[in-house]
Amino acid sequence: MLIKPSINVLVVENDIGMMQKCRELLLNEGHWVRTAESVEEAVDIIQRQPSEADIILLSLELPMGGSMTLIETLQKARREPLIMGISEDCGEEALEAMEAGAYDCIRRNFTEAGFWVKMNRALETHRLRRQLGVLKRERQDALTKSKVHHDENILTILNSLTDALVVTDWQTNLVLFNRVAGRLFELNKNEVLGKPVSECIPSDELLSFLIRAVKMDSSLATLMAGEEPVITIGERTLQVHVDPVVSDAGTVIGAVALCHDVTTVEAMDKLRSDFLSMVSHELKAPLSSLLMQISVVNDGMAGELTEKQSELLSKAKEKAKGMITLVNDLLDYRRIQEGKSIQKIESLDLREILERTIELMRLSAEDKQIELTTEIMEDLPLFSGDRGGIQAIFVNLISNAIKYTPSGGAVRVTLTMAGKDIRFKVVDNGMGIAPEDLDRIFEKFYRIKTEQTKSIAGSGLGLSIVKGIVDAHNGTIHVESQPGEGTTFIVSLPTQE
C-alpha cells in the first residue's frame, strides 16, 4: 500500500488496545513507531529523540485536557510533526484540536482502509511541508551565511559607493546596508539587522518594490531593469533601483535596492524650469507689445500708410510671430521633457477642436493657394485627453503640411474611427521626405536641409513635441512619404474604456 520511505510515528494513547492496534498497522508497513501513554512521556520522547516524529497519532481523550496542551505546546515550539487526532466520534473535541493546529482526526472504530486513506493524506502533506521548509531554509541560509562571512574588502567597496545600498533576505528582512544607507535612513547596525525592512526604513513604496523583487520569478528578473522609480523619504528624493538577488541555483534569495539621492538634481530642475518660465515671460511680453504696435500701425489706426510701408510692416509682423512660435515651442518642449505634456485630462470633442484649428489654418492655406479639405466622421466618441496637447498635434501637423507643400498643392485632413482608435490623418502632395530623413524627423531640432526647405522657417521642435504628446496619450504616430509625391502622417489615439 505504501511505496513511500518509512516514517517516524509517535502514538500517544492511554488506551493500550488502541495503541497496540495502531502500532501493529504501522509496523506492518515498515514504519518506525514509538509510543507514549501520557503527555509527559510524549514530551520527553519528543525532546530526547534526535530525529523528529513525522506524524503524531494523538488521542484526543487524554485525561486533564492533556491532548490540547500537547497540541498547543507543539504549535508554540513550531515543531514540524503533523498531528492526527484519535477520538470516539470526531465531534467537538476534534474541531477544537484542528483549530489549534491538528491536521485531521480519525474515529476509534476505524477500518484498516480508512486508517490508511487518512494517514497517506497526512503523509503527503507532511512531505510537501517538509520540502517547503527545506526550500525556505536554503533561501534563508544563503543570505544569512553571507552576512556572517562578509568579505571585509567587499564591505569596504560597498561603503565607498556614493549611493545607498540596502539588501534584504527573501522575507524582506534587512541583512546588509552600506555606510551611505546607514546615514540616509539613520540605521544602527546593532539594532536593525535581521529586522523587517518596513520597521527600519519608513517608505511603503520602497517596501513594495522589495516585495515585488523577492516574489519575482528569477527568469523575470531582467524585466525590472531600466525601471527607476523616484521615492521620497523625509526631505530626500531618491531614485531607486530594486533587483532580486538570485542564487546560483536560480532561486530568489533576497532583494537589493540601490538608492540614488536626486534631491539636488530635482531642486536644480525646478530652478531651471522656473528660470525658463521667467525668460519666456521676459521674451513674450515685449514681443506682444511689438506685435500689437505693428498691427495697430499697419491697420492704419495711427495714420494712413503707403503700400510699401504696409508691405514692410507685414513682413516685420511675420518675423515677430515666428519668434513667438519659437518661444512657445521651446516652452512646450520643456514641458514634455518634464512629463507635463498632459496638463489636464478632460472629455474632448475632437471634431470641434479640429474644425476650429482648420478655421485658423485656412488663411495660410489660401495665401499659398493650397486646397485644404477635411473629412470628419460624424458621431466620434468623446476623447479623454489634454485640450492644449491635442490642439498642438492638429496645428503642428496641418501647418507642416501647408508649409512643405508648394503653391497649388492640396492638403487633406481626415478624422475617423479605426477600431477603438480615433485616427487623425494629414495627407499632402508636397515635396515629401527622403527615406534617410524619415527616421529622424521626430528628433528635436532635426530639420531637413534641402534647396526647397531652406526658405521655410521653423524651430525643428514641432514634430518632437507632437510625438511627445501622442506618447503621453498612449497613441502612435506613423509617417509615410515619397519624395516629390507627398507625405502622410497618421496619428492613432486610443479611446479609453
Place this chain on the structure above:
Amino acid sequence: MKKIALVDDDVDFSEATKLLLQSKGYEVVLAHDGKEGLDMIRSERPDLIILDVMMPEMNGYDVCVVLKEDEALKDIPVILLTAVDQAFFRTTYSKHMGLMTEADEYIAKPVASEDLVACVESFMREA
C-alpha cells in the same frame, strides 16, 4: 461711449492697445500698476476691465480679488491678460489658482489684435 480700463505696466503695449480699442469706438483709460489701476477703476467705473497679471505694487490676481469682493464693482467683467507661462502659474501662483474662475476671461499674451477685439466685443454685447 463704452469705457474700458486697461491696467498693464507695459506702456508700449498699453498705448498700442489703446489705439486699437479706440479705433473700434471705445473710450480707453490706462493705469500702469495694480494700485493705480484699482483707484482708477473706482473713480472711472468702466464697462470692462483688462488686467495684466505680472505688475508692480499689486499683481493682476490681487486686483481681481479686490474687485470681485466689492459689491459695487464685482459685476464689471474682467479679462486677465498675461505672458506668464501657464505651467509656471501652477507652481508660483498656486495659491491664486482658485481665482482663475473669478476672472471672466483669460487671455494669453501675445494676443492677436483681432482676437482681443473679438473678446472685448463679446463682453460689450452682453452688457
